[in-house]
Amino acid sequence: MSALLAGDLSGASRTAGVSLTEYFVTDQARWLWQFRLDQMAADPGHARWMVRQAVVGDQGLVVGHAGFHGPPDEVGMVEIGYSVAPDFRRQGYARSTLIELLRRAAAERAVTTVRASISPDNVASLATISGFGFVQVGEQWDEEDGRELVFEVSVRRVPRA
Numbered sequence: 001m002s003a004l005l006a007g008d009l010s011g012a013s014r015t016a017g018v019s020l021t022e023y024f025v026t027d028q029a030r031w032l033w034q035f036r037l038d039q040m041a042a043d044p045g046h047a048r049w050m051v052r053q054a055v056v057g058d059q060g061l062v063v064g065h066a067g068f069h070g071p072p073d074e075v076g077m078v079e080i081g082y083s084v085a086p087d088f089r090r091q092g093y094a095r096s097t098l099i100e101l102l103r104r105a106a107a108e109r110a111v112t113t114v115r116a117s118i119s120p121d122n123v124a125s126l127a128t129i130s131g132f133g134f135v136q137v138g139e140q141w142d143e144e145d146g147r148e149l150v151f152e153v154s155v156r157r158v159p160r161a
Contacts, residue, residue, distance in 0.1 A: 001033040001051075018053060018060040023085035029065075031144070039070060046070050054084070054097045063088040066097045068105070076112030077152070078105055094128045102132065106155040114155060117148040133157040 003012035004024050013020045023029065032051065040047045051067035066082035082097045105111045116134060118125045126149075134151035142148050 001037050005030055005033040005037065016053060018055055018062050020053070020062055021085055021087075023064070024062075032065075049078070051081070054082070054093065063091075063093045064097065066101055068101070072108070072110045072112075076110055077115055078108075078111050078113075079115040079117065080105070089124065094124070098128055098132065102153075102155075111155050113152050116151045117142065117145075118151065119145055120147060120149050 049068040054064040064084035069079040080101045133153045138150045
């Protein structure tokens with residue numbers, strides 16, 4: 001993430017062991033890398049919950065990134081985040097990424113609930129979570145993203161990995 005934050009795409013690709021695209025050094029992505037690095041600096045134990053590349057197939061095609069906003073809170077809730085690069089959207093990669101995040105959450109004993117916060121205008125992401133048992137539990141205002149609808153699902157509804 002430090003290399004991506006610095007705009008060193010080739011160095012980040014070497015470190016990651018996969019070929020990352022320009023999508024990983026956009027302004028929005030750099031904001032995320034800085035935010036996650038700050039979280040990990042505050043508590044290095046959070047690192048295993050942070051963002052990872054979404055890689056497809058034997059060729060290591062990187063279609064986006066996904067992860068959790070942090071470890072489970074005091075009631076066992078984790079929030080997911082995922083993003084698919086524009087060239088790979090509408091091909092099922094967000095859905096596949098969501099499935100992997102849900103499986104990972106369900107495999108963790110400390111996790112009871114998975115949350116997704118989505119802009120009401122993000123029709124694609126709203127469609128992605130449909131069919132997975134998410135229920136809207138409220139709304140919130142995010143300083144970065146504006147108004148978001150908040151959805152949750154119990155990990156008991158998710159097949160174990």
